[in-house]
Amino acid sequence: MSGNLLPAGFQALEPFVEGWAIEGSENRLRRRLQSTPEEREAFFEAAMPLVQPALAQLDKKRLTEFDAAEQRLMNLMLSMAHVAHAVEVQREDEPFHAEGARHITITRSSADSNPGL
Amino acid sequence: MTAEPQRFQPVPREAHADLGTGPIPAQPYYTREYFELEREAIFKRSWLQIGHVCEIPEPGDFLVRPVEVADASILITRDAEGELHAFHNVCTHRGTQLVDASCGKRSRFSCPYHMWTFSNRGDLVSAPDFENFYVDQASCALPRVAVDVCAGQIFINLDKSPRQGLREFLGPLAEQMERLPMARATAISEYVYEVDANWKLTYDNFQENYHLRFIHPRSGEMAGGPQNPFGYPERYAFHGPHRTQTIWSNPDARPLPFQLLAFTKVAQFAMQDQLDMQIRDYFGVFPNLFVLGTATTHFSQSIMPIAENRTRSVIRLYWIGEDDCASRRFAREFNMTTALDIHSEDRAVIEAGHRGLASGALSHIHFQSQEVLCRHLFNEVDRRVQDYRAELAAAGGVQ
Numbered sequence: 001m002s003g004n005l006l007p008a009g010f011q012a013l014e015p016f017v018e019g020w021a022i023e024g025s026e027n028r029l030r031r032r033l034q035s036t037p038e039e040r041e042a043f044f045e046a047a048m049p050l051v052q053p054a055l056a057q058l059d060k061k062r063l064t065e066f067d068a069a070e071q072r073l074m075n076l077m078l079s080m081a082h083v084a085h086a087v088e089v090q091r092e093d094e095p096f097h098a099e100g101a102r103h104i105t106i107t108r109s110s111a112d113s114n115p116g117l
Numbered sequence: 118m119t120a121e122p123q124r125f126q127p128v129p130r131e132a133h134a135d136l137g138t139g140p141i142p143a144q145p146y147y148t149r150e151y152f153e154l155e156r157e158a159i160f161k162r163s164w165l166q167i168g169h170v171c172e173i174p175e176p177g178d179f180l181v182r183p184v185e186v187a188d189a190s191i192l193i194t195r196d197a198e199g200e201l202h203a204f205h206n207v208c209t210h211r212g213t214q215l216v217d218a219s220c221g222k223r224s225r226f227s228c229p230y231h232m233w234t235f236s237n238r239g240d241l242v243s244a245p246d247f248e249n250f251y252v253d254q255a256s257c258a259l260p261r262v263a264v265d266v267c268a269g270q271i272f273i274n275l276d277k278s279p280r281q282g283l284r285e286f287l288g289p290l291a292e293q294m295e296r297l298p299m300a301r302a303t304a305i306s307e308y309v310y311e312v313d314a315n316w317k318l319t320y321d322n323f324q325e326n327y328h329l330r331f332i333h334p335r336s337g338e339m340a341g342g343p344q345n346p347f348g349y350p351e352r353y354a355f356h357g358p359h360r361t362q363t364i365w366s367n368p369d370a371r372p373l374p375f376q377l378l379a380f381t382k383v384a385q386f387a388m389q390d391q392l393d394m395q396i397r398d399y400f401g402v403f404p405n406l407f408v409l410g411t412a413t414t415h416f417s418q419s420i421m422p423i424a425e426n427r428t429r430s431v432i433r434l435y436w437i438g439e440d441d442c443a444s445r446r447f448a449r450e451f452n453m454t455t456a457l458d459i460h461s462e463d464r465a466v467i468e469a470g471h472r473g474l475a476s477g478a479l480s481h482i483h484f485q486s487q488e489v490l491c492r493h494l495f496n497e498v499d500r501r502v503q504d505y506r507a508e509l510a511a512a513g514g515v516q
Contacts, residue, residue, distance in 0.1 A: 055444045063442065074446070077443070081447060085454055088374070088376065089338075090335055097461055100461035101458070103464055104308050104460065105308060110436050110449040111446050
């Protein structure tokens with residue numbers, strides 16, 4: 001992998017781009033529900049210390065002006081908003097939780113329907 | 118959070134005993150016969166929330182929404198003058214459903230069958246070879262449905278002449294809900310799920326906190342605390358068929374690291390938007406809508422009956438303004454996933470409740486004093502159903 005999948009300073013998250021830089025809230029939910037505990041924990045551990053710096057950097061630019069690397073970083077952060085519930089809150093209860101969540105469909109989200117400013 | 122939070126005072130056991138304390142018959146929660154009566158006595162006569170004004174902001178916009186419990190499809194339009202209209206989505210020629218799309222922009226609607234064409238004010242504007250009919254064009258307008266707006270929510274009433282206007286029906290809730298962010302919302306996030314359960318069992322799950330520590334042991338960790346282990350509300354109130362409660366805020370809540378980070382962002386934007394952080398009210402709007410009004414967890418849930426044993430829940434979170442930066446987009450996604458986690462945990466136990474009752478094993482169920490909102494819903498439903506039965510008997514119809 002080349003080193004420019006993500007903005008400078010966030011190379012530590014490059015191994016997670018393929019699995020977690022996902023467009024669409026519903027797709028992010030499905031990814032969480034289909035992931036293994038090991039996948040979730042590895043992503044969470046790597047991303048947790050970078051959430052504040054990533055959002056601080058992304059906040060400097062308009063959402064509509066993100067380049068591909070910034071959009072990937074944004075999508076990684078949005079995936080964290082899903083997967084953190086599994087890792088931090090549900091823990092070993094995640095399989096039970098996922099059973100119910102499989103019946104839920106995200107039909108609209110602010111991130112999807114809203115072009116951003 | 119203040120340094121010295123007030124100690125929690127539970128609502129006394131006798132506070133709402135006037136609503137009754139006895140057991141509740143089980144059959145209304147699962148039988149087809151009762152459900153058929155509810156369709157007529159409640160859903161075809163009450164104001165029903167069907168959408169939000171931000172979904173239909175411009176002249177020419179339209180929405181089509183199914184209302185399965187009334188076997189209806191409703192077309193909502195905004196005309197050139199900006200006025201909202203609601204119609205049955207039915208061509209007046211031979212009854213064909215007029216519009217297939219669920220939303221869009223169109224000022225004319227043509228029936229696919231014989232090309233009768235209606236304006237978004239409901240008038241029949243043209244029909245091929247109309248000279249061969251025996252009616253006049255003016256009498257062929259789309260069947261109109263009463264429509265009104267409160268707190269940004271679009272309500273319809275399928276009664277041909279509603280007994281009350283929307284404001285009168287909502288009573289004091291109208292003004293209170295107008296103060297919520299949803300009244301000013303410009304965008305929505307939404308998720309949907311269906312359960313194999315009666316609509317009242319679905320609703321009741323969200324009308325009591327007694328189950329929180331058992332069904333949400335992890336996601337609901339912050340709901341209860343030493344002062345209030347069940348996380349019971351501070352107050353219940355009743356307003357005609359509607360009900361409200363004030364959610365208790367746990368001063369001992371200790372968010373986890375990611376939760377703290379994300380909640381902090383949610384709270385920052387709420388304050389930046391000057392949302393009222395003091396509102397902690399839940400609004401139960403008869404028959405099938407509730408709204409959690411807290412600034413940082415603001416959503417509505419529409420509980421749409423499909424059959425006596427099938428219900429769809431539509432959960433909506435309300436946003437004011439566009440995503441204006443990455444942090445706001447992140448905070449909104451987190452808001453949505455937080456609510457979604459709670460909903461996903463409730464699903465199985467709602468279905469288990471229906472299966473148990475539908476076995477016919479129980480003649481009655483029991484509500485404790487902290488489940489008084491469930492009792493109130495039953496009382497309001499049952500009174501209408503019994504009145505309707507009496508109406509039928511008086512008219513010499515079936516029992």
